[in-house]
Amino acid sequence: MSAFLTKIQYAVVILLCVALGGALIDDRAAWHAYYAAVILASLFCLLRAKLIVEWFLRSPFWVKVFLVAIIMVGGLELSWSLVYGQQEEGLVINIGENYYQLSSIYSRHFYSGLAMVISIPLFICLYGVKIYQRPIFLIFMAMGLFVFLLVVLVLGIDEWQNTSSRVQLKGDWPITTAMEYFFIIIMLFSFGKGVDTLSIIKKGSGIIVAVCGFIFVWLTDTRSVLVLLTLYCIWYVGKSFPSCPRNIRLLIILTLSMVVLGCLYHFNVANRLFSTYFEIVQYFNGQPNTSMGGRFSMWKGSIFAILESPWSNGIGERYFYLQQYVMLNEYSNRAALEAMLYHVHNEYLDALSLKGIKGLLVMLLLFSSGVLMAVKDKIISGDFAFFLLLIMIYCLFDSFFIHPDLVMLFCVISALYFSLGRDSIIQSRLVQGNG
Incomplete structure (x- = not known):
């Protein structure tokens, strides 16, 4: 029985890796892998x-507390979407020349x-389970990322981003794609460091992943993810830099410097960052119809x-309250009116x-x-605490739970x-069935 349960654990890990890597190409395949992992994990729980x-x-x-909080957050999303989805069933919102079914938005929260x-x-x-001790884990994730990169290189970046099949598979939410890149990079960095048997390959692949991460995340032109990736790379390099050999340190510095300079020159990231400043200035000068201006209008409307x-x-x-405020106090900000039906670019204000x-x-x-679990008791990993802190920062500037x-x-x-x-004794008893 114990060997069978161990195989279930490995199968769950592999399916979760498929879900994580598959999300870069086809969200439907990722969800199927996720459901399959949940079914196997439920079987494990049923047997024990x-x-x-x-x-x-x-x-x-x-x-x-963390597990109870997950149930509470998920249960609240489910109950709220079902109750209000039924109350507003069939309601259509007209914005300009477009009509929007609210049922599709409620379904996002439901899932x-x-x-x-x-x-x-x-x-x-x-x-x-200590999956980071299994080299197959890192290899599996790295292979998935590299296959994706080959697909993009063969098709061409522009064709991959604009092709109708891409739109059909991924939808029209570029922020989800950018965050998926970010999640992949975090997992490769966090778990790759534990694979001691592949130390040389690990250090080389880490640099490759850093290069790919910078290039492909910045290609999405998403400022919030750009900030998250920069913070994570600074933290990761700063934490692991002292323990690296001198030649590896020089290689990391050279690689990251070339990546940063190349992206700033070729992908015009600097102009994107400067535009943020100018959009803020425009908003306070009475010209709110910009991306940042729309955020300010939505945030103030949400408070109202x-x-x-x-x-x-x-x-x-x-939306009635938001529209009322924006029309009266924000110069009928078109950028806000078009986006605030779905979310207000701030998860905390969305929740409230x-x-x-x-x-x-x-x-x-x-x-x-989650942060206290990782930091105070050192149960999981400090990496997890920083990951959660980055998600909390992201939630200040964008919405999270609208994206299933x-x-x-x-x-x-x-x-x-x-x-x-850390409590491997409990896990051992679950697997072995010792009582």
Whole structure:
């Protein structure tokens, strides 16, 4: 039985890697792999049902809180989307010449909640497995990324981004693609360092991944992900730099310097960053119809909506408050009117304006318990704490739970980090069945 359960754990890890890498090309394949991993993990829990309660009771306090917070956040997303989705069923919003069905927006929140609720068996199944000690894990993830790069190089970057099949597979949300690149890079960096048997390959592939990460994330022209990637690379290099041999340090410095200079020159990143400053200046000079101006208008409109209805709102109801404020106080900002139906580019304001104070509290509980779990008790990994901090920074400038693909990948990464759990005795008893 123990050998069978161990094979289930390995199969779950491989399926989660498929979900993580497959999301770069086809989100449907990623979701199928995720569902299959959940089914196998549920089978693992079913076979060890009597020991699951003991596992939960003996697990550290912040592990319990983190798992409960995931259920609470996911359950709130599910219940809110079902209740208000039924109330506003068939409601269509007219923005300019376009008409939008609210049911499609509610379905996004529904699948985000579903991804979180069903992820619990993954955490139980993988806790303490120490997957980073298996070289096959890093090889599998690296191969997936390199295959993707070959596809892009063969098709050509422009053709891959603009082809109709790409739009059909990935939809029209470029931010999700950028964040998927970011998640892949984090996993390769975080878990690759533990593969001691492939130290030489690991150091070389780390540089390659850094190059690919800079190029392909910056190609998306997404400022929030650009900031996250820069912060992560600074933190990762700063943490691992002192332990590297001198020749590896020089190689890292040279490689990163060439990548930064090349991206600044060829991909016009500097102009993108400067445009942010000019858009802010334009907003305060009475010209709000820009990307940053739209954000300011939506944030102020969200505060107005929260004050008008602080407990909870449907999407249509919130849009009424937002539209009322923007039309009267923000020069009828077109950039805000077109985007704020879906989200307001701030997850905390989204949670408050849609689900009320309870939505904000459970989300903060999720992030804070994960950070404390990693830092205070050193249960999982310091990398996980920094990953959560970056997600919290991202939520200041964009919305997260409107993108079910990102929520699913967040659950995948969190479950893989759980494999670094320190209490291997509990995991051993789950696998061996010793009582």
